[in-house]
Amino acid sequence: MKKLGFGTMRLPRLNPDDPASIDIEQFKKMADLFMERGFTYFDTAYPYHQECSEGAVKEAVVRRFSRDSFVLADKMPILRVTKTEDYQMYFDEQLRRCGVDYFDYYLLHNLGRDRYINTEKFGGFPFIEKLKRDGYVRNIGFSFHDDAQTLDRILTDHPEVDFVQLQINYLDWNSIAIESGKCYEVAQKHGKKVMVMEPVKGGALVKLPDAAIAKFNEFYAPMNNPALTPASLAIRYAASLSDVQIVLSGMSDLAQLDNNTTYMQDFKPLSEEEYKLVDDITEILGSTGTIQCTSCRYCTEVCPKNINIPEYFGLFNMHAVTGNKSNMYYERFSMNHGKASECIKCGLCEKNCPQHIEIRKKLENFAALYEQE
Known part of the structure; x- marks a missing residue:
């Protein structure tokens, strides 16, 4: 499976102010090119695009390609679960919305120290484990936005999960708040494969400040390759990690998808010189009025x-x-x-x-x- 995944949280819109107004025809063209170039992984979730993302995946992907030709990931909306019975209700609805009989990857959505309490209380992990035993799900895991200590606790309590989805990008790698690097190391310690979200940090690593762009252009200009963009550097950074299975990109138009699939089709990990470039850009980004806290506590x-x-x-x-x-x-x-x-x-x-x-x-x-x- 190629390492680039299609995240369906930022699909093209007919009306920029209306998240529900997904441009299905453009999405179909994007899905066609994505599959044509050998990529297969689509990621959706219950609340994306005001609850319209799953239905859009059904229209653009499920109804147009054979089920064994693509990989589909979806997520249980644990924030909405208030009793054990809710898990089955939401899962059945997700199967209908997506028009499938099973999910290749299924996640408890956005687990952290707060939501973990209710997930344990209502039996979220036993529920997804049963889904896997019964054949409705092939791989189980959770997406996670919290610190490494909390991740270690969850993976220690639940070794049955197959993977974890983490926010990883070069800006957050040593971040005191996000702890991307530490969370990745925890996943490695527990032997879990990693799916990456937010590799370009919501676009922050696409529109770099002038000093960082100057560094970037100085390095890549001699190569004369238009596919090598700030976004490509960020996505390849995440994909270069050995235990990363998929890097999700929330592609919003056909041009973005064309660019991403061009440089990821024959993926090459970052070179030592590119890692040095990343360090230089990170230093520039970190010099913009930040507090020089080392988290010694x-x-x-x-x-x-x-x-x-x-x-x-x-x-x-x-x-x-x-x-x-x-x-x-x-x-x-x-x-x-x-x-x-x-x-x-x-x-x-x-x-x-x-x-x-x-x-x-x-x-x-x-x-x-x-x-x-």
């Missing part, structure tokens, strides 16, 4: 309000670099911890900080960013 050892300072600073840095906020991560990082606004300005954290960061002021800035109405 000396601050949290003395904080009387148990504020999750390093993780909050990681989220602040992510916003500084990409302009994106992640309220989902803030909710998870503040679970059983004090919020940034609960800082009492005692100053103990700053006395304990080896980097001499003005933590109290930075927490004020973070609270203004994440806790304002």
